[in-house]
Amino acid sequence: MTGYFLQAFIYLCAAVIAVPLAKRMGLGSVLGYLIAGVIIGPIIGLVGQETAAIQHFAEFGVVMMLFLVGMELEPRMLWEMKARLLGLGGAQVAITTGLITFIAMQLGQVWSVGLAVGLIFALSSTAIVLQTFQEKKLAKTEGGRSAFSVLLFQDIAVIPMLALIPLLALPELIDLSASGSTASGHHEELSLVANLPGWAHAAVVVAAVVGVIAGGHYLAHPLFRYVVESGLREVFTATALMLVIGIAALMSLVGLSPALGAFLAGVVLANSEFRHELESNIEPFKGLLLGLFFITVGAGIRFDLLAQYAGVILALTLAVMLIKAVVLYILALIFRVKGSNRWLLTLSLAQAGEFGFVLLGYSQQHHVLPTELAQILSMVVAISMFLTPGLFIFFDKVIVPKLSQKTNKQQVPDEIDEQGSAIIAGIGRFGQIVNRMLTANGFKTVVLDHDMSQVDNVRRVNIKSFFGDSTQPDLLHTAGIEHSSLIVVAIDDKQRATDLVHYVKHTYPHVHILARAFDRGHGYELKRAGADWIVSETYHSAMEMGGEALKAMGLHPFRVEQMKTAMLEREQVHEAELYDVWQKIDEDVKFSYQYTQLFIKLEEAMSDAMKKDRADYHTRSQHGWVPPPKNYIDEIEQDLKNDPC
Amino acid sequence: MNKILILYAHPSPHRSEVNQPLFNACQAVEGVTCVGLYGEYPTFNIDICREQRRLVDHDVVIFMYPLYWYSTPSLLKEWQDLVLEYDFAYGPEGKALQNKLFFCAITAGGVEDSYSPGSYNRFTIRELLRPLEQVANLTRMHYLPPYTLFGARTAVEEQRLDVHIESFVRLLTLIKEQNIVYQDATDYVTLNQYLCEQGSISAETPYLSHDLSTREGRL
Structure with missing residues (x-):
């Protein structure tokens, strides 16, 4: 037990120290994790053999990441990607594999070894690339999308590759292992399809995929509902984890890639109202596991091997990256990916990936590659991954500035700023109206509410909304608050509304905050918390009704309108003064728990202010459309006689 | 140095082709206060005290608006009704506006020829602005005659907008630096004519004169 704690502490400690440092120096978190791994592994030697075992565990981060990526993609978008997915992705894998196989054979390898190496190096690192895209906000660019379709195709292609590799076994290696008594006792993996005939195998696989899709579509909603109604946050987290782990397990059982299954499930849930809540629950696990994975890659670098074969490994690494980059660049040309996006695609996918490790291990197991070669190749994979953050930095610092200089010369800057979306927290009767105003005028909104039945209700009238507690920073983050231009705070719980305003103001000062107050005191609390504009929930409707009452008493409608305006104006005049009074009283009362006193004193202050008004304030109701005095014509004529214009 | 106040009134600026660009250009001129009335008072609740203070603080007042039924848009009329109070703007004690310079910068739909006794608008633009x-x-x-763009709906297509804006900015500078003798301008129909004769601005590029008989038929 103590051992586990110590190990966990070492890993976390390395990450906590190295990652923020790397990020601050502009290197990105991935490089930070890798460096942390190198330090605790080969350099200090704090961790050793267990890294391989941990790596298998940490690869689960990739599964979670694909689940999250899937949730960002609606089925429709996936369908629109099909040309790119099959064309670009297929061509990348086929051409790169072919080229590397050819070169390996030129270097004197047997064709079967060459092909295995080609397959291994054709794959890129989903983990590094997607993590970096997210960090640098490149995921939504054209280059980012193209890179993603290639990665997705590769992840799918791993499955046939795993089937193909055993067929490439070298007879002499099989003999060797047979003579060398029992090789590493590789135990049988649990499988549903191991002993089935081909047609049954296919049927089970199809049934599993259909099961995931149908389950996601029909069962997820009632399940989440049931869990949410229990009101326990941690059970929701458990459900989310259960879902992802369950899918991964099912996929492994039928011999499919867990990552692919998770991705599919993500796509199915993309339209669910639980999407944001799911995202914010899975996100931290994914981040930690991926970080752990990167650390193990760093820790797995073996300096002894590296020293022994330094020249070969470096040359191979550079050759692999160069070949992959050239293939990608040419494909980008063919698929008309332009400008900086072309370079992004080229540079981001030039490394070998984590599936490379999997295939290497697998190839070794099935006697396709000699152990020594496999070890060298795994160094090549690791080092190419290590170099990738450098390529991203190169892209950021060299390519983008250069290209943007060029385009700036050619183009006149756009006058219209891009409109960010609005977040609406709380979709009760109040939030609904605000939302309708925004969407009716073509603005995108993200609606959040923590009451499931409310979300259900508004979904029924076609308002796109999500379940979740908007006071949770994670949820706001997944709802895209950094890119939003405003947030409407219309949640019922006074304290939470104030907390939300406070949090948003301090974390995202650029977001304009519109808040609904329960009453005057709450309004002042919101103001102190940093809301930019506040309205009391009943103020305007009460004003309307007051006006109607005056009309019913026989006042002229236009006169009533003026009275209403005058009332509002009087409020505004004393606003600052009352706020100061409130702050002072609030300080005094806070510690005595006599909240009612606050309101009594505030009422007094208000009626004082109103009394003063009547004495000397020149309201608009007396000011506008005042006719001149009865005798004014005489006065003007007299005046003009004395002093003509 | 004259301080200039522009009171701009356009009820649908998002559709504006002339007035809004003109107003935007004025905002770049130093020493000119630009007030968008519809933006500031979207509910017509004009702050009378603030508007009166603005008037007192400036030497030149310009109304900038598209001609609506031979008059100002309604908010600018509201502004007059509310702000120009007895004993502020007129009456024995009302001398707040005395000796300030005032004129309109307007756009009109009809071509210049249509604003004449023989044509369908029957009066010159100067006559129509008599109130x-x-x-x-x-x-x-x-009072100075109006700075006017006729045939405003087709000004952009006929490339008359840039000249109109540049000339106006130059006019603002002349007024600001007190380089204009306003008494000389008082008898013209439009300020454009006066400035053109003075050589202060170039003549506008000529535009197509429309077939007046069909227009009259429509009115």
């Missing part, structure tokens, strides 16, 4: 001329007179301001 404002008399407001200026009663409030003891110096």
Whole structure:
């Protein structure tokens, strides 16, 4: 037990120290994790053999990441990607594999070894690339999308590759292992399809995929509902984890890639109202596991091997990256990916990936590659991954500035700023109206509410909304608050509304905050918390009704309108003064728990202010459309006689 | 140095092709206060005290608006009704506007020829603006003829907008630096004519004159 704690502490400690440092120096978190791994592994030697075992565990981060990526993609978008997915992705894998196989054979390898190496190096690192895209906000660019379709195709292609590799076994290696008594006792993996005939195998696989899709579509909603109604946050987290782990397990059982299954499930849930809540629950696990994975890659670098074969490994690494980059660049040309996006695609996918490790291990197991070669190749994979953050930095610092200089010369800057979306927290009767105003005028909104039945209700009238507690920073983050231009705070719980305003103001000062107050005191609390504009929930409707009452008493409608305006104006005049009074009283009362006193004193202050008004304030109701005095014509004529214009 | 106040009134600026670009250009001129009335008072609740203070603080007042039924858009009329109060703008104690310079910068739909006794608009633009001329007179301001863009709906297509804006900015500078003798301009129909004769601005590029008989038929 103590051992586990110590190990966990070492890993976390390395990450906590190295990652923020790397990020601050502009290197990105991935490089930070890798460096942390190198330090605790080969350099200090704090961790050793267990890294391989941990790596298998940490690869689960990739599964979670694909689940999250899937949730960002609606089925429709996936369908629109099909040309790119099959064309670009297929061509990348086929051409790169072919080229590397050819070169390996030129270097004197047997064709079967060459092909295995080609397959291994054709794959890129989903983990590094997607993590970096997210960090640098490149995921939504054209280059980012193209890179993603290639990665997705590769992840799918791993499955046939795993089937193909055993067929490439070298007879002499099989003999060797047979003579060398029992090789590493590789135990049988649990499988549903191991002993089935081909047609049954296919049927089970199809049934599993259909099961995931149908389950996601029909069962997820009632399940989440049931869990949410229990009101326990941690059970929701458990459900989310259960879902992802369950899918991964099912996929492994039928011999499919867990990552692919998770991705599919993500796509199915993309339209669910639980999407944001799911995202914010899975996100931290994914981040930690991926970080752990990167650390193990760093820790797995073996300096002894590296020293022994330094020249070969470096040359191979550079050759692999160069070949992959050239293939990608040419494909980008063919698929008309332009400008900086072309370079992004080229540079981001030039490394070998984590599936490379999997295939290497697998190839070794099935006697396709000699152990020594496999070890060298795994160094090549690791080092190419290590170099990738450098390529991203190169892209950021060299390519983008250069290209943007060029385009700036050619183009006149756009006058219209891009409109960010609005977040609406709380979709009760109040939030609904605000939302309708925004969407009716073509603005995108993200609606959040923590009451499931409310979300259900508004979904029924076609308002796109999500379940979740908007006071949770994670949820706001997944709802895209950094890119939003405003947030409407219309949640019922006074304290939470104030907390939300406070949090948003301090974390995202650029977001304009519109808040609904329960009453005057709450309004002042919101103001102190940093809301930019506040309205009391009943103020305007009460004003309307007051006006109607005056009309019913026989006042002229236009006169009533003026009275209403005058009332509002009087409020505004004393606003600052009352706020100061409130702050002072609030300080005094806070510690005595006599909240009612606050309101009594505030009422007094208000009626004082109103009394003063009547004495000397020149309201608009007396000011506008005042006719001149009865005798004014005489006065003007007299005046003009004395002093003509 | 004259301080200039532009009161701009356009109820649908998002559709504006001339007035809004003109107003935007004015905002770049130093020493000119630009007030978008519809933006500031979208509910017509004009702050009378603030508007009166603005008037007192400036030497030149310009109404900038598209001609609506031979008059100002309604908010600018509301502004007059509310702000030009007895004993502020007129009356024995009302001398706040005395000796200020006042004129309109307007756009008109019809071509210049249509604003004449023989044509369908029947009066010159100067004649149609007489109510404002008399407001200026009663409030003891110096009135200048309107700076006008005729045929405003097709000005962009006929590439007359840039000249119009540049000339206006130059006019603002002349007024600001007190390089204009306003008495000389008082007898013209439009300020454009006066400036053109003075050589202060170039003549506008000529535009197509429309077939007046069909227009009359429509009215």
